[in-house]
Structure formats: C-alpha cells, structure tokens
Amino acid sequence: MSELDLQHALAAAREAAQAASEVLWHYWRRGVDVELKSDDTPVTVADREAELAIRKVLQAALPDASIYGEEFGKDEGGQDLMWMVDPLDGTKSFVRRTPFFSTQIALMHRGELVVGVSSAPIYGETMWASAGDGCWFEGERVRVAATSSLAQASISTGNIKSLTADARWAELGALIRESNRIRGYGDFCHYxxxxxxxxxxxxxxxxxxxxxxxxxxxxxxxxxAFTDLDGQPLTLDTRSVLAGTPALHAMALSRLQDALKG
Structure with missing residues (x-):
C-alpha cells in the first residue's frame, strides 16, 4: 500500500475506534446482560453494537476491503485487504466492572499487518501505528526500551493456561527467576x-x-519484536505471543526453543 493509502486507513481505524468507544462508554455506565457463546465465552450487546459501529466506518472508508470481526465473522470483501476487529477485547473484565478492556482494529494487506489501533477508553489511552511510520501514544511517538539484560528486564505474562502443560513451562520459570521484575498486566495493557x-x-x-x-x-x-512462541510470524491461526525488545526477544526465544528439545 502507498503511504497515502496507509494514512487513510489509519485515520479510518482511529475514527472507528472512537465510534466504538462511545458505545462502550454508554454500556459501561448503564450495565449489560451477559450471554454465553457456543465456546462458553461471554458476549454482550456492547460487543455487538461496538462492532457494528466499527464496521460502518471501515466499510465507508475502504469499501473493497473485507472485515473479519469477533462478533460477526468474516464477510466476503476483497482478498488483498482485510480489517481485523475485536470490538471489546476483555468482555470478562467489562462485565465485572474492571477497566482492562479495549477495542482492537488492524489492517492486513496481502498477509502483512500494516495498520493497528488499540483503544482503551475507560482506562484512558489509545495507541496507533502504521507500517514505516512508527508507533504513537496520544500523539507522541514512542519506542520500546533499550533493555538487553535479563537481570534488568521486566516480564509480563497474560493468558498462559496451556503453557503450564508445555515443556517450556519450567524454562519460563527460570526466565522469571533471573529477571528483575515479573508482572501480569495482561490484555492490551502490557503491550x-x-x-x-x-x-x-x-x-x-x-x-x-x-x-x-x-x-x-x-x-x-x-x-x-513480535512473534508467536515458536518465533513464527503471525497468521490467522496464531495462538501465542512472544514480544519484547529485540535482544530479549531473541534470548527468550532461544531458551524456550531449547526447552522443547529436552
């Protein structure tokens, strides 16, 4: 995509995130009933209405792009461009009145993720980025730390249930013991x-x-650096994450891979 197209897409994603935030604020104030999906995960009217608000903006901005959303699935739009939408990532937090939830909007161009907007309206922050133009937090360009030593590193874990039964679990424990600090911020927050x-x-x-x-x-x-736990690039089937400063990502990946070798 050209720089002009990326900026247009980014502007649309930010507008869509703002539209979703208005829906989420509305239901955050009044409360919602909770339903269970077929996989026993919760869903609310806030999830659905926020996704509809997002889709309206994105469809108007890029009518040839397909949209893959958490609540309404993937439509039959174009193959080169696909929006990826989670209108309310953290529904369990939302319904328990915990402000650690967000709206996630990304654009994939021919298999490459090129635009990302992460909006956490109740928490009070938004981050956005497009390929080649850096990462922005509330209008200020930001960067990861220069940390390269595990002894100085802060590690955060999120969903790790399946990792507890993995051969890498003990190595994760070793990484934590050697680190400076361990936290479990989870969801959008630690990213x-x-x-x-x-x-x-x-x-x-x-x-x-x-x-x-x-x-x-x-x-x-x-x-x-941002890959799955095997060091592979993200795909529609990705189920794990290893992200970090370049040096620490490489070190952690090497040690976790060695753990799989026994």
Whole structure:
C-alpha cells in the first residue's frame, strides 16, 4: 500500500475506534446482560453494537476491503485487504466492572499487518501505528526500551493456561527467576507498556489473532519484536505471543526453543 493509502486507513481505524468507544462508554455506565457463546465465552450487546459501529466506518472508508470481526465473522470483501476487529477485547473484565478492556482494529494487506489501533477508553489511552511510520501514544511517538539484560528486564505474562502443560513451562520459570521484575498486566495493557518502554518482555499462550493483530503492528513500529512462541510470524491461526525488545526477544526465544528439545 502507498503511504497515502496507509494514512487513510489509519485515520479510518482511529475514527472507528472512537465510534466504538462511545458505545462502550454508554454500556459501561448503564450495565449489560451477559450471554454465553457456543465456546462458553461471554458476549454482550456492547460487543455487538461496538462492532457494528466499527464496521460502518471501515466499510465507508475502504469499501473493497473485507472485515473479519469477533462478533460477526468474516464477510466476503476483497482478498488483498482485510480489517481485523475485536470490538471489546476483555468482555470478562467489562462485565465485572474492571477497566482492562479495549477495542482492537488492524489492517492486513496481502498477509502483512500494516495498520493497528488499540483503544482503551475507560482506562484512558489509545495507541496507533502504521507500517514505516512508527508507533504513537496520544500523539507522541514512542519506542520500546533499550533493555538487553535479563537481570534488568521486566516480564509480563497474560493468558498462559496451556503453557503450564508445555515443556517450556519450567524454562519460563527460570526466565522469571533471573529477571528483575515479573508482572501480569495482561490484555492490551502490557503491550502498550512494552511499546512505550515500560516493560521488556510479554509472553502469552492462549490468544486469538483478533486480540493481538493491532498490538503486533504497534510493538513492531515501536522497535520491538513480535512473534508467536515458536518465533513464527503471525497468521490467522496464531495462538501465542512472544514480544519484547529485540535482544530479549531473541534470548527468550532461544531458551524456550531449547526447552522443547529436552
């Protein structure tokens, strides 16, 4: 995509995130009933209405692009461009009145993630990025920290249930013991902190691509590395994350891979 097209797409994604935030604020104030999907995960009217608000903006901005959304699935738009939307990532937090939830909007061009917007309206922050133009936090360009030593590193973990039964679990424990600090910020929060230099490594093992697509663009444009736990690039089937400063990502990946070898 040309620079002009990317800026147009980024502007649309930011507008769509703002439209979603108005829906989320409305239901945050009044409360919502909770339903369960077929996979036993919760969904609310806020999720659905926020996605509809997002789709309206994105369809008007790029009518030839397809949209893959958490609540309404993938439509039959163009193959080269696909929006990836999670209107309310963190529904469990939302319904329990915990402000750690966000709206995630990314654009994929021919298999490459090129635009990302992460909006956490109740928490009070938005980050955005487009390929080649850096990462921005509330209008200020930000970068990951320069941390290269594990002894100085802050590590954050998110969803790690499946990792507890993995051969890499013990090695994760070793990484934590050797680090400076361990936290479990989770969701959008630890990726935002990583992108602006507030921590150094993020590890998750139970995610959906819609949860992390925008955040991958943001972290990469902030100078960080973002892969799955096997070091592979993100695809629609990605289920895990290893993100961090370049040096610490490489070190953690090597040690986790060695753990799999026994």
């Amino acid at each position: 935002h902190l990583l992108a602006r230099g507030g921590l150094d490594v993020v590890i998750e093992s139970d995610v959906n691509i819609l949860d992390i697509a925008a955040l991958a663009v943001i972290v990469r444009e902030a100078g960080g």
